[in-house]
Amino acid sequence: MADAEEPEKKRRRIEDLTEKMAVDSGHRDGGCDWDGRWNHVKKFLERPGPFTHPDFEPSTESLQFLLETCKILVIGAGGLGCELLKNLALSGFRLIHVVDMDTIDPSNLNRQFLFRPNDVGRPKADVAADFINSRVPGCKVVPHFKKIQDCDESFYRQFHIIVCGLDSIIARRWMNGMLISLLSYEDGVLDPSSIIPLIDGGTEGFKGNARVILPGMTACIDCTLELYPPQINFPMCTIASMPRLPEHCIEYARILQWPKEKPFGETSLDGDNPEHIQWVFERSKERAAEFNITGVTYRLTQGVVKRIIPAVASTNAVIAAACATEVFKIATSAYIPLNNYMVFNDVDGLYTYTFEAERKENCSACSQVPQDLQFPPSAKLQEVLEYLTENASLQMKSPAITTTLEGKNKTLYLQSVKSIEERTRPNLCKTLKELGLSDGQELAVADITTPQTVLFKLNFTA
């Protein structure tokens, strides 16, 4: 893919950028603007109106604020991210950072319009930033080819508003947790200047949602976790001995046959490797034939193995547009922002539903209240672990539980490091009493769904 064309293209883009910098340097912004450029935007910033936010004051300075000062972070440079970057750039925002850990795949090209076939394999953040900067003169998108977890507090603190176009609930929760951790309280009162508004968008096929989160003030991601029901996997006994659907046959090949037969040596199954998918496809067909099950196709195989979610340009366009409108409203106080959740579905006509999601009193992320864990002393640690993962409001992925016993920090169970997992595994079968835990004991739980540990308080029941 990366052939002679690519370095040439890259060189031209860099030249373009430097040229523009030469024009801009020494000017605040005027160098790359032209007559009438911001006319569409100015009408909302320089004119009074009957529906504006109570804090709104028409002025020519709001536009300058957008162009020169307001810093926005876009999380994700995929289906939503590309749209968000375009929307923000054409609304006057110039200081934009974008974070994305992925590289470009051919299946992105039907909607991630900042990417071309030649870009396949390159980091999304880089290519997106290049494109926007070259198409929208003056816009300075800074790319970060990394995971959100690889950026620290000081990175996130610099932004006025953060807008997410993520494809993972875990990542959303992590981002949510990060912004909550930035909040500062004085005498129990939230300092408004520590709030960074989070606009979150999500899409799936023809459905989508956009929401505005003011961490510490309005419902956060975890407050409404029940809106995202946990993904259901097929039961093992169905897969192992009682397949009925083509999907069961595919899971059999993926989960049971692959580790057993190791068709490509020690390599783990890579959904992006066509050879791997082909192997799974053929094993699945064999299995299906055994049980007279029809319907195994290559496309279905890939869909099941990669847990593919269908996607089109239109839904991403709608949701990103709604999100960007909210960024604009909040940055300029032009209008009262969405309060606080909009749902969209265009399967049958077009449908939107707007409502105020409520904060959860004991939200594990934003309520600052230690979470209650009610168990009898005879309960095994395994039960606590299951509760943390299966409870609809917690939905932890791989919680690591630690506590303080006799003044010392003790790890009760941790899954992510093999040696520690082996060492602490016996604890799962021990009762809470056997582990030396007492009523009111505080347990600190770490998990990928949150950047900060969550505090739980053990409440012994009879």
Add this chain to the structure above:
Amino acid sequence: MASTKASKEQKYDRQLRLWGDHGQETLENAHVCLINATATGTEILKNLVLPGIGAFTIVDGHTVTGEDAGNNFFLSKDSIGKNRAQAATEHLQELNSDVSGNFVEEGPDKLLDNDSEFFHRFTIVIGVQLPESTCLRLGSVLWSASVPFLVCKTYGLIGYMRLVVQEHTVIESHPDNALEDLRLDQPYAEFQNHIKSYDLDSMEKKDHSHTPWIIIVAKYLEKWLSEHNGQPPKNYKEKEAFRQLIREGIRKNENGVPEDEENFEEAIKNVNTALNPTKIPSAVEDLFNSEQCKNITAQSPCFWVMLRAVKEFVHNEGNGSLPVRGTIPDMIADSQKFINLQNVYREKAMQDAAAVSKHVESLLQSVGKPAESIPEKDIKLFCKNASFLRVVRCRSLAEEYSVDTVNKDEITSCMDSPDSEMVFYLMLRAVDRFYQQHSRYPGVYNYQVEEDISKLKACVNSLLQEYSLNVNIKDDYIHEFCRYGAAEPHTVSAFLGGSAAQEAIKIISHQFVPFNNTFIYNAMSQTSATLRLLELNGNLPFADLFSSPNLPM
């Protein structure tokens, strides 16, 4: 760099999972016309080029201004001074080399003057930011030519779409929450025989706990019917009793404790829906009673021929029911029992489809057309979707605008609700009126905002008077619409861009159901509404403001 079949499969994979290869084919055979490459226009087109429509043609006589280049991703600074159609085509073309982009450097009015049939070649025409007179003229031409017309407008923070299509049929509507077609209330012979082949009482434990819930419900329903004079459970109390009856069927161990039989739990859980009587949806009945179904001619589109055939089936082989759909949901069962049960339904579906095919054949024969004109697979698809068929008919623009046929009741009743989006519909009409009178939109320049308020108010009043609409529009809205100064902010254009593109895809692919017929988006409150400004003597007796056609996700 034209794509290979394999690279297209990769590129379009995520959308093929929504509308299939056959849906994609309709897109690739489509030629879309966009009138006016404003931000709204190019955003709509972008969302059609990316998924791979065959071709587009932009019709636009305007020259790119500084303002245009400021809010439009597909115009650059270098585009200023060039013809807008040409400049936009270059940048849009670049999005997808499979798509063929064309442009005409003339406005639609001029085009129509020179070639009245210019627009007949298109699969759909999308008109953006059109003044009322052009809109009505185009509307009339496209209506006569049966070319679907989608009118879009971004005006300040308001988005507007109007679909104008005489008759649009949908076989694959892909409903979100479809009820299963299980026929438990009227089991067909083969199903009955299959049920008979089970003897729950004498089964081994393993078989008992892996019997499909459909069989369990069928068996216990038989028992119930024999004990209740052939009457199925009807109210909550009876259904509870029925559930209890099933629960008692759960095997017990030596200590009398019920075993863990998940299939029985599934049966209990599904009692409510399982007992739904098999019924032809009223929407389908309405279609059976429509003129197009009653009068099949050589010109009848396939949809109506197939529908008529299904109607014949219903009155004959179907014994009052539609062809069996042939699918069952997954359920706890061992492979063999499930597959066998599934095959009972599949085979019946094939049988019913074959019977419908015979009716199709004789209908085609009766109008002098060959049987092959409607392929077998189309008939099968039609039968499978028989419960979900939809037909969308939108009234013409002429009717909407005519004093004689305007739907006053609809408008008036909507305006009774303070938050109704109907007010924006009226404001957009008033603004169009302003444009007709003053050859400009209100409040474009700062100095105009104040003085245009009274002028716009006069337009509002004359509009309301002309249509005898006894409604009140608050001054705030008039002020706001002057404030907008006909601005086309990018984010609102982008919202409409996504919305309109998907509606166009629905029209092209005949999959999923298009809106009917006016959509308003309010970016201030992030709300929207679908208004259906029906004929005065329309079928629905009451105001039809749909703000929630579906249940929330």
